[in-house]
Amino acid sequence: MQQNTAVKYKAIVMGGSAGSFSVVSKILSNINPDFKYPIVICMHRLKHIRSGLVEGLRLKSNLPVIEPFDKENIEGGKVYLAPSNYHMFIEIDATISLSTEEVYNHSRPSIDHTFMSAATSFREKMVGIILTGANKDGAMGMREVHVRNGYTIIQDPATCDVQTMPNASLQLFKPNKLLSPQGITDFLNSL
Amino acid sequence: MINITHKEFLQELSKQTPYDFCDYSDNSIQRRIHRIIQESGLNLNELLAKATADADFVERLVNDITVNTTELFRNQDVWEYLYTNVMPKLKSKKNINVWHAGCSTGQEVYSNLILLNELDMLDKANVVASDINNWVVKTAKDGEYPFRFNAQYIDTYNQLMSKIKPNANPFEYYFDIDKESDKMKAKNFLTDIPKFVKHDLVAEEMPFYQKFDIIFCRNVLIYFNPELQVKIVRKFFDKLYDNGVLILGSHEGLHGFVKTHFVKNGMVYTKNKTFHLTYK
Numbered sequence: 001m002q003q004n005t006a007v008k009y010k011a012i013v014m015g016g017s018a019g020s021f022s023v024v025s026k027i028l029s030n031i032n033p034d035f036k037y038p039i040v041i042c043m044h045r046l047k048h049i050r051s052g053l054v055e056g057l058r059l060k061s062n063l064p065v066i067e068p069f070d071k072e073n074i075e076g077g078k079v080y081l082a083p084s085n086y087h088m089f090i091e092i093d094a095t096i097s098l099s100t101e102e103v104y105n106h107s108r109p110s111i112d113h114t115f116m117s118a119a120t121s122f123r124e125k126m127v128g129i130i131l132t133g134a135n136k137d138g139a140m141g142m143r144e145v146h147v148r149n150g151y152t153i154i155q156d157p158a159t160c161d162v163q164t165m166p167n168a169s170l171q172l173f174k175p176n177k178l179l180s181p182q183g184i185t186d187f188l189n190s191l
Numbered sequence: 192m193i194n195i196t197h198k199e200f201l202q203e204l205s206k207q208t209p210y211d212f213c214d215y216s217d218n219s220i221q222r223r224i225h226r227i228i229q230e231s232g233l234n235l236n237e238l239l240a241k242a243t244a245d246a247d248f249v250e251r252l253v254n255d256i257t258v259n260t261t262e263l264f265r266n267q268d269v270w271e272y273l274y275t276n277v278m279p280k281l282k283s284k285k286n287i288n289v290w291h292a293g294c295s296t297g298q299e300v301y302s303n304l305i306l307l308n309e310l311d312m313l314d315k316a317n318v319v320a321s322d323i324n325n326w327v328v329k330t331a332k333d334g335e336y337p338f339r340f341n342a343q344y345i346d347t348y349n350q351l352m353s354k355i356k357p358n359a360n361p362f363e364y365y366f367d368i369d370k371e372s373d374k375m376k377a378k379n380f381l382t383d384i385p386k387f388v389k390h391d392l393v394a395e396e397m398p399f400y401q402k403f404d405i406i407f408c409r410n411v412l413i414y415f416n417p418e419l420q421v422k423i424v425r426k427f428f429d430k431l432y433d434n435g436v437l438i439l440g441s442h443e444g445l446h447g448f449v450k451t452h453f454v455k456n457g458m459v460y461t462k463n464k465t466f467h468l469t470y471k
Contacts, residue, residue, distance in 0.1 A: 070442060
């Protein structure tokens with residue numbers, strides 16, 4: 001599979017909730033500094049603790065971490081983190097749209113919204129990764145990635161702080177891979 | 192009958208009702224309409240037929256298409272900046288003209304009035320607040336909100352005040368709280384001040400003659416396409432006094448040439464009256 005060099009991705013899209021901060025920082029601190037794809041991340045966060053998340057990730061990440069503005073282009077080698085209190089959609093022209101519409105799955109940002117829009121825009125040209133988390137947000141979106149032939153990775157529940165989120169995805173479809181955080185990092189570095 | 196497209200739906204809607212959503216951002220308006228289709232079980236033809244026949248249904252449609260998220264003291268930073276850097280400079284003026292464009296249910300109208308009161312400037316406040324959505328304008332006018340959902344903003348208020356004015360009035364000075372019936376209501380000395388109007392930023396001329404010191408337009412432009420964004424921001428530019436400020440949402444920005452007409456500081460965009468000297 002890793003020999004399949006013809007496959008070009010437009011983005012790596014990741015979602016997570018409870019426990020995912022340490023997983024995401026681990027991945028970003030071990031990713032190749034010349035990683036060539038954009039990484040789009042939607043993580044649930046506490047609404048009124050606005051700082052900390054992006055700063056924390058910036059400290060560890062080998063790649064620049066950006067909280068994008070509306071209509072910003074996504075570019076290779078950069079990490080885009082959904083801003084607090086906005087839904088983040090990925091459009092077909094590889095730009096980001098933000099929205100303050102209703103909370104979805106009790107969440108804003110909602111991981112389902114990000115995955116759904118990315119799956120519609122990028123189809124087989126994306127990798128969807130769902131991480132540890134305490135609710136079902138993201139599962140429907142990951143299934144959409146799967147249905148549209150995107151490459152899907154679910155964090156191995158055995159390595160999750162909270163298994164609800166990966167298990168919700170596992171109930172809906174069979175992913176291409178079930179991986180530990182280290183496994184996810186190795187996979188990304190092999191692309 | 193052949194199913195009409197989103198675009199055709201919006202074009203027909205704009206011809207047959209007062210509402211023109213044609214220049215809203217394609218993707219976001221399609222997602223909104225898709226959601227309405229799913230929830231109502233009606234297709235676009237049926238939605239259009241109902242909208243043409245039933246004026247109340249149109250208002251409901253507008254309510255569902257537009258996004259009405261707002262909160263008290265959203266993004267503390269911007270309120271801190273207003274209180275510390277913008278409002279004190281207006282103190283010598285006779286009137287302080289403020290426009291909340293897309294005021295939704297009005298929480299920011301009251302946030303602003305509370306800060307003006309804490310600066311002893313409430314008597315100068317000349318505030319208009321507008322929204323395309325009839326229903327939210329009514330809520331804004333009443334200043335009445337569900338308590339449980341909004342209780343978290345009391346903490347926001349206390350946090351903000353501990354930074355900018357530790358001896359500020361308590362939250363209860365501004366709102367009557369009735370936990371049993373799950374209500375909180377802005378007091379009359381606040382609700383009496385603003386003039387609330389139903390106004391469509393896109394389709395209608397500005398209904399005001401005065402210029403403004405502060406225009407709030409938070410997380411409204413993100414739903415418009417780039418051309419419409421520029422058009423609306425130009426109107427804001429014309430409606431601002433020199434050095435007046437436009438307040439946007441925390442992650443939206445100005446696009447196109449109008450960007451050069453303002454000096455950005457976080458979410459606060461100050462009208463740059465010298466732009467025409469350098470803009471060539």
